[in-house]
Amino acid sequence: MAFPRILTADEAAALVPDGAVVTVSSSSGLGCPDAVLAALGRRFETTGHPRSITTLHPIAAGDMWGIKGIDHIAREGLLAKVLAGSYPSGPSSAAPPAIWRMVTGNEIPAYNIPSGILFDMHREAAAHRPGVLTKVGLDTFVDPDREGCAMNARAAAEPVVSKVQFAGDTWLFFPSIVPRVAIIRATTADERGNLSYEHEGGYLGPLDQALAVRNNGGVVIAQVKRLAQAGTLKPHDVMVPGILVDAIVVAPDQMQTTQTVYEPAISGEVFRPLSSFELPAFDVSKVIARRVAQELTRGDAVNIGFGISANVPRILIEEGRHGDVTWVIEQGAVGGVPLLDFQFGCASNAECIVPSPYQFTYFQGGGFDASLLSFLQIDREGSVNVSKLGVRPHVTAGAGGFVDITARARKIVFSGFFSAAADLAIEGEALAIRREGKVRKLVNAVEHVSFSGRRAVAQGQDVTYVTERCVMKLTPDGIVVTEIAPGVDLRRDVLDQAEFQLLTPTPPRLMDASMFRPEPIGLRLKEAAR
Incomplete structure (x- = not known):
C-alpha cells in the first residue's frame, strides 16, 4: 500500500462512495471525528x-452539547440505515436531535x-x-422474540439477528x-499514518474498525489533532499502525470529550489530588449512593454506569475508602475515578486504559465482580428498562x-x-415523602426489557435494587x-406504590440511619470470603 495522504476534511469526505457501509469510532463526544462527519x-x-x-x-457518535x-x-437521502450501541441523548425539554x-x-x-x-x-x-454467535441479549429487547434490536417498523422488517440452535443450545446470531x-480518531499521526492516543480519554475500538475495513479492501480515514514526523512515535504508543490508514485529516481544534477541550488527567498525563474531586451534596440521591456503596466488597473490580451510581466512587473518596475497589468502565478506563456529567465515560487517574472491545469481552464473560447501574422501570419479574422512555425516547441514549x-x-x-x-x-435522620411521585417505576411489565429478570434468576445472578425508601432483592419467588x-411506611409508601405484589416474607429491617446525616457514615466494605 502507499503511504496515507494528508487531506482536508472535505477531501476525505469525497472518498466515501454511494451506498457505503461506514463505521465510526466515537463514544458521544469522546473520540468523535466530528470534522470529517461535518464534511x-x-x-x-x-x-x-x-x-x-x-x-x-x-x-455513539456525538451529543447535544456541541x-x-x-x-x-x-439527512434524508444521505443516511439509509444506522446500527448503533447508543444515540445522542438530552433533556426532555430540548428538541430531539x-x-x-x-x-x-x-x-x-x-x-x-x-x-x-x-x-x-x-x-x-x-x-x-x-x-x-452469542448468548448476550437473550430474553431482552435484543432477542428476536422481542424487538430483535429494531427501533422502528422499518428495522423490524429487516432483521439483523436471529435465534439459532447450535451444539444443543440456543444462541443469538448476528x-x-x-x-x-x-472514520476513526486519534491525537497524533505520523507521516506514515501511525496513530497514537496520548490526549484521548479512551482508545475505544479504532483498531478493530480499521482491520475490518482494511481486510475487506476499504478506506480508513483518521482524524487527528496533529501531525508528526515519520519515526518519531514510540512503537508502544501506536495503537493503530499506518499500514491500516489511507487518509489523515488534521483537525487541531478537536475536543477531547463533551464540553472539554483538553484535561490531562483524563488522558493519564497527570494525576489529580483526591481532594480536587467535588463530593456529592447531601441530599436524597446521596443517601441512595451511600446505600449502594455498602454493597461493595473490598478488592472487587466494579463496573459503573450512568445515574446515581456514578457518584459511588466519590462516596468512597469521602469515606477514605478510595482504592478499596477498582472501577472499570466500558470506554476502557481501569481504576482511578470515573467522571460525571459531560465527561462521563472518562476517568481521571486511571491505572490503565484498554481498548473497548477487550473491555467488553471482559464484561460479556463475567470476569468482573459487580456492576452498579440505574433503572427507569422495574417489573414483577425483576426485569429492568434503561433504554426506552415513552414518547420522548431521545431522553435515553439506548x-x-x-x-x-x-x-x-x-x-x-x-x-x-x-x-x-x-x-x-x-428530616430528622429520616426520609420525608412530601408528595408521592407522578409516575410509577415499579410496573407490571417494563416498556423495554434491557435486563431480563427471568434469565437472571435462571443463571443465579445476585440482583439488588436500591431506592431512597427501600432495598429489594430478586428471588425465584419474586x-x-x-x-x-426511617420515616417510611411499608404499606403506604412501598407496597401500595408498586403495580405488582412486592414480597415481605419477613419484616424489612431499617436502613442504616447514619446515611441520613450529612457527615461521613464510617463506611466499611464487605470482606471477600477466604
Missing part, C-alpha cells in the same frame, strides 16, 4: 453525494445493538467469518456486516454496553428513585423488600 454533511448538501450510506456506531456527530449526516427524528419518524431502519456485540461483528468481518469505510455488562454479571446493584417526580426530603428507610 460528509457539507458534501451531501452541495453535491447530493454520498447517497444511501449505512453507518455503524459501536458506542459535538453533533451523527447529526451532521442525519435530527437522528432521533429520523428514527421515530420511521424514515430509516434503525437498530440498537449492544456495543460489545457491534465490536464483535467488526472482528468477525475482519476475519471473513460469518458472524457473531451476521457479519462488512464496512467499506472507517442501551450502549448495558446488555453486554449485565448478561453474565455475578452481582448487579440497580439504583434509582422509587417513583418519578416525588417531592422528597431528609422481588422481596429487605430494608426500608
